[in-house]
Amino acid sequence: MSDGILKISKLTKVYSDGTAALNGVDLDFKKGEFVSIIGPSGAGKSTFIRCINRLVEPSGGEILFEDKDVIKARGQELRNIRRQIGMIFQGHNLVKRSETVKNVLHGNLGYMGSLKGGLGLFSKDVIENAIGILERVGLQEQAFKRADELSGGQQQRVGIARAMAQNPSIIMADEPIASLDPKSSETVMQYLKKVCDEDGITALVNLHQVDFAKAFSDRIVGVRKGKIVFDGKPSDLNEDTIHYIYN
């Protein structure tokens, strides 16, 4: 448990329409590892990731993040956990009408007072930090453009920057490259890998492109019908297993 960071046991999720998205998932994640979660659409990848920061309420099981019980956390306690878990979305989910740098500053909201944060009164070092992060993802020149003026790939890099601004222990990405062209996908994955390696951040990335998962991860988890059916090194993932996961 020395370098364990996230421990998930018997996690289940049944949606109100009766769909069982997760059927008892047990997974441990170590500090600094880059994990890809692969599986067909509807396998429960997205539900799994969203349960970890409680954007989706789990139906049962236990999630321990740095030994804190995520499922029992309420209010401020939950927000304190969430601020340490960065999240990147398929649709970028940037506040489109706000400037790029503002979107990165949003990563800091969890550390600010409610009123100051709501009014957008960010302090000097927070702003400097945000600009620094934009430089790391190669977007310093776009800092004062509105987020919706950027290309899809650039917007996703802003998504990475926003997650970085949370100073997170984990970054979760839900299909980060599903709506991007191959070239931008490559760039986005490279930046994600780079910042996570540099800062020792654990990455949990939902992907459905197996080749990307093989190229970038330290570990691959295969999900099928809400169950873990593969967990191992990319080199251990053979054609048969892939076929089983996707069929």
Add this chain to the structure above:
Amino acid sequence: MKNTLSLNTGTIEGKLNPNNEFSLSHKLYRKYKRNQKSKIYHLSTIWGFTIFVSLWSWFGTNFNMASIFVSLGGMMEFIMIDLLPPNFAAAPRMMKPMLDTIYMSIVGVFISIFLSVIFAILASKTTTPNPLVAKFFKNLISLIRSLPSIILGIFLVATFGLGTFTGALALGISGVGMLGKAYVESLEEIDRGQIEALQSVGASWFQIIGQGVLPQFKPSFIAWSLYQVDLNIRDSAILGMIGAGGLGLTLMGHVRLFQYQRASTAIILIFILIIVVEYITAKIRERLI
């Protein structure tokens, strides 16, 4: 007619291909025909009902085409002899009431905006802290909307007396009916993903409203608020008639004294004011959005 046609085509196809009856495409074809038939049934019900209600109301109001043409003469006489020409000598003394109308509308809009923003944030599904609170404020907004501003005005004049303050208050409160509903709808249309993202960084409710909701809400907020200014100018003319001050009050005063040529000046001024204000708000809207 339709029925026999579909039957015919059915038998022709049947003759060409005897097994056709059980094929998937034949089943789908029958389903298509059934849907078509129920569509016609629905349409005829709706039209039948509409025509019935229209005819009923027609007789209910004693609507009489002939009387329109007969009375048209009387109306022309009133316009040509009583109203015209407008007495523009009265115009300078109407400048103050005109300003009152403008003040009333603007103060009214500020009251409406203030109340509507609070009510709408509490009422809309996307921003409410609690579904029960949402229901309460949604109903409150509907209640206000169902109360015509002129009836509200009568109550307020009885409470606060005559004057522009009462007018502004009446406009302000009744405006919540329209503006509140418009705000709620705009808030419910915003992109949930952006809110989800701010939840994921650990933002509080107030932070999500300030940083995630308001930037998305801004364009429709501006558009609807300016539209409310237009509506208020119009409404304030009506409210003036029950003693809430402004040009409407002046207009009503002249009508009561049978000073129709002065009254027509007031009507023209109201007309000009509405057009000018609409022009200005349209320009502001263009600039801001």
